[in-house]
Amino acid sequence: MTVPARAGNRNVALIDLLDRVLAGGVVVSGEITLSIADVDLVQVSLRTLITSITALQPHHE
Amino acid sequence: MNASEDRGVWLYAVMPEAGASALGGLTGVSAEHPRAVTAGTLVAVVGDVPLSSFGEEALRRNLEDLDWLATVARAHDTVIAALVERGPVAPVRLATVYHDDGSVRVAVEQRAADFERTLEHVSGRVEWGVKAFLQIEPEPARPVKSGEGAGAAYLARRRRALASSEERQWHAAEQASHIHAALSELAADACTHPPQSRALTDQDGPMVLNGAYLVDAERAEQFAETVDSCDRDSALLTVTLTGPWPPYSFSSLEEP
Numbered sequence: 001m002t003v004p005a006r007a008g009n010r011n012v013a014l015i016d017l018l019d020r021v022l023a024g025g026v027v028v029s030g031e032i033t034l035s036i037a038d039v040d041l042v043q044v045s046l047r048t049l050i051t052s053i054t055a056l057q058p059h060h061e
Numbered sequence: 062m063n064a065s066e067d068r069g070v071w072l073y074a075v076m077p078e079a080g081a082s083a084l085g086g087l088t089g090v091s092a093e094h095p096r097a098v099t100a101g102t103l104v105a106v107v108g109d110v111p112l113s114s115f116g117e118e119a120l121r122r123n124l125e126d127l128d129w130l131a132t133v134a135r136a137h138d139t140v141i142a143a144l145v146e147r148g149p150v151a152p153v154r155l156a157t158v159y160h161d162d163g164s165v166r167v168a169v170e171q172r173a174a175d176f177e178r179t180l181e182h183v184s185g186r187v188e189w190g191v192k193a194f195l196q197i198e199p200e201p202a203r204p205v206k207s208g209e210g211a212g213a214a215y216l217a218r219r220r221r222a223l224a225s226s227e228e229r230q231w232h233a234a235e236q237a238s239h240i241h242a243a244l245s246e247l248a249a250d251a252c253t254h255p256p257q258s259r260a261l262t263d264q265d266g267p268m269v270l271n272g273a274y275l276v277d278a279e280r281a282e283q284f285a286e287t288v289d290s291c292d293r294d295s296a297l298l299t300v301t302l303t304g305p306w307p308p309y310s311f312s313s314l315e316e317p
Contacts, residue, residue, distance in 0.1 A: 015261045019254045024309030025154035032158040
C-alpha cells in the first residue's frame with residue numbers, strides 16, 4: 001500500500017468526509033448557527049444522505 | 062472588510078499566526094477567497110458568505126440538500142487541507158458562522174488556551190482513517206449426505222450456518238479491536254467514529270471498525286504498511302486506509 005497523495009488531489013468519499021466535518025472539528029458557538037446543535041446537524045445531514053441514496057436507487061431493495 | 066448586514070463570516074480553522082500568510086489562492090464555500098482574522102497570537106481563517114445561503118434559516122434548508130451539503134463540505138475541507146500544508150491547524154466544525162470579524166475574534170480569544178493546546182497536540186501529525194468490514198461469507202458447499210431426511214439436513218445446515226455466522230461476527234469484532242489496539246500503539250491519539258451504515262459504504266459486508274488515528278508525519282509509511290498487513294493477514298476482514306486528513310477527529314477543545 002502506498003501512502004496516498006496529500007491535499008490537492010484527494011479523492012475523498014463523501015461519507016468519510018461527513019463523518020469528520022459534521023462530527024469532528026472544534027465546536028465553537030457561531031452566533032448565526034447557535035441553534036443548530038452539533039448532534040442535530042449530524043442527524044439532519046445523515047437523514048438527507050440516506051434519503052438521497054435511497055431515492056437514487058429505487059430498484060435496489 | 063466589515064461584514065455588512067447581509068453577509069456572515071464563516072469560520073474554517075484556527076492556526077498560529079505564522080501559518081496564515083498568503084491565503085489569496087484559496088477558494089471557499091461560497092467561492093469567496095478566505096482571509097485571516099488575527100486573534101492574539103492566533104489566526105482565524107474565515108470567509109465572507111451571503112446570509113441568503115448561509116444564514117440560520119437558509120442553512121437549515123440547505124443542509125437538507127445533499128448536493129449543497131456535499132459541495133460545501135468539500136470546499137470547507139479543501140481550504141482546511143490547504144492550510145495543513147502551512148503548519149498546525151485546528152479545523153472548525155462545518156457551518157460555524159458569525160456576524161462579523163469582531164465576534165470571531167472574541168470567540169477565538171475566549172478559547173485561546175484550548176486552541177493552543179489543540180494545535181500543540183496536532184502539530185507535526187496527520188489524521189488517518191481506517192475502516193474494517195466483515196467479508197461476505199462464501200456460499201457453503203452443499204453437503205451431499207445420504208440417509209438423512211431433507212428436513213433434518215436443512216435444519217442441521219441452518220444451525221451450522223447460524224452458529225458460524227455468530228462465530229464470524231464475534232471473531233470479526235475481536236479482530237477489529239486488536240487492529241484498533243495495534244494501530245493506536247503507532248499513533249499519538251486514536252478514536253473511533255460510529256460504524257457507517259451499510260447502505261452508504263462501497264462494501265457488501267457490515268463495517269466493524271471506523272477508526273481515526275493521529276500519527277506523527279514521519280511514521281506515515283509504517284502506519285500504512287501496518288494497515289496493509291492487517292488487511293492481508295485477516296481472512297475475515299477487509300481493512301482500508303483513508304487520508305491523510307486534517308486533524309478533524311482530534312480537535313476537540315476538551316481536556317484530552
